[in-house]
Amino acid sequence: MKRTLSTAAAALAVSVTVSVTAAGCQSGDSTKGPIKVGSINGITGLFQTPEVPKAVKAVFDEVNAAGGIGGRKLRLISKDDAMDPQRSSQAARELIKSDGVVAFAGSSSAVDCGLNRATYSKEKIVSVPAVGVDPACFTSPNIAPVNPGPYALTTAMLYYASETLKKQRICIDYTVLPGSGGGIENAIKKWTELTGKTLTHKNLAVGNGDPTRYLVADKNAGCEAVLYNATVAPWFSQAKTQGMQNVDFLLAANSYTDANAKVIPAGMNAYCGAEWQPYTDPSLPGNDRWAKIVEGHGIQKTAFSQGAVMAADVFVQVLKGIKGDITRASVTEAFKTMKPVAYPMAANPWVFGPGKEHNPIKGTRFVKADGGGWKVLPEGFTVPGEK
């Protein structure tokens, strides 16, 4: 009797283990039920993009209302990492192992790419972030964001300063995240290769505190245009005090917010790389699609929600092109072998492809601070090397 009981207990234990394993570990190979898609988004914490998963879901709802893909509905599973490295890694593991997502689409986290790039490669799963924040988003084999990101944007900003604004003495004052200094150096080198020009002054270690010392160094160097990517308000307040009204300042996309436009004093020249068609003008080509989605669902109009709609759209388009079952393996294969997708909101066609690093969008449009808002400049997209 005792032996029977222990055998039964062992059998029960085995069956529980098997069922837990079956339920708790999915490979993304399911060919029935909804197509599960993961995303890691900063919703709470210091980097907040709550509009991103809402906009991705809005696109998926639209696809589902029209019958889904191959008769299967799209289901977005978004996890908030709160900019917490531990939560971000855990979210990726859970989405891959427990939820069995086929891919990631529309992630927007400041820490996801750097932390989870190895996991994505190991699990042979692709991620199409709405916003690549961390430079690792642009140097990983299984990640391809839809925004130009810091490297391509820097080359485009330098190109705009030298070729469009026709400035001779160009300088750069950047805060660079640990490990991404090499990427910025390469971006500068690329501009030099394209234009034959070099920087007059470079500081890639701009820190917190009073910016006067950096501005004085720019004045000493005779800079006519300065690329800048850190805190906006004190920079322009002190640039005004130092009498730098004749210098063109070019800001990176992280500064393209309504609040920043209001803190730039009148008389200062501040340009900003908008990454996509500037979101402050919904009537621009390509913005109509995005505006329809976000307005229809009461989602905040930001550059981040533009990335969300674009990431969801290109993701759906690639999935629709898959012949046969939609599984993690077939989705990864489809992205690695896809043809470029034209998307009018971005500077050039987007493609994932087989490479070891991906930075498919190369150009940006520019806006200029004007009367407490951003004015869209008429030049169209600036793509380095394309006149």
Next chain:
Amino acid sequence: MVNSVIAGLTSGGGYALLGLCVVLTYRLVAVVNFALTAVGALGAFVMVSLTDRGVNALLALLAGVVFAALLSALLGAALVRWFAGHKEGTKAAVTVAIFVALTAVGVRLFGGNTTGAHRFPNPFGAPLFTVGDVVVPQSVPVSLAFAVLITVAVGLLLTRTRIGLKLQALSERPGTAEVVGIPAPRLAVGVWAGVGAVTTMVVVLVAPRLGGDFSTLSGLISTALAVAMVGAFRSLPLTLAGGLILGCLEGLSSSLDSIQKYQGVVPFLVILVLLWWRSRREIWDTEHGR
């Protein structure tokens, strides 16, 4: 290089003010207050939220100062009520927790560093004179004068007045102070309120130079602590000098290409060396005093 050092020196007054607020709190209530700039930043943001709605700047400043004074008094009251007998380390840890909580609330209310940028009133932003290539605005002598005023006034208060004596007793021996009839809790809460009010004025004064968003202003505590370390949390004149030293070092380190990459670390390294040097002398004195 000279221009960069001069530029750095012009930041010194603001840094000194921040450091003085830390030392002031420590001298008067014996707490290393990590929540100091978070409280000041909240007061400052109460002010700009009102000016954004068209309220007169002076009235808004008064509202911000009163708000921060009350918040700081509340924090002080909590520390007096529940942590009076605890060690300094415990009290400091409590203020760290409050710093984290206030920063989270502030960022939620007033936005992050790109979405929550505000233009603070800059009444002293007009150029005064030029040294080399550096334009020195009115805010530089104003900050320095404010820093000297705090240094002298608090110095006199502590050494020349009856209330100063009581405050020193309270800071050094709170239990004994109460036994001899000094109304310790009420006095301590009053000091906390005063520190909250002064810190808000300091944050409003330095905001146009040092940051327009909540998290940057709240994070000024690291600079404030670094400056306070130069004065070893006790000496007000040395803290004033510490602000100017930090400004100079920042200017110097950003102008030398070889150390530019490490410019964020250089001032703190120098301060560590200074501290080590001071403590070395103290150990020497202790050894020979036996």
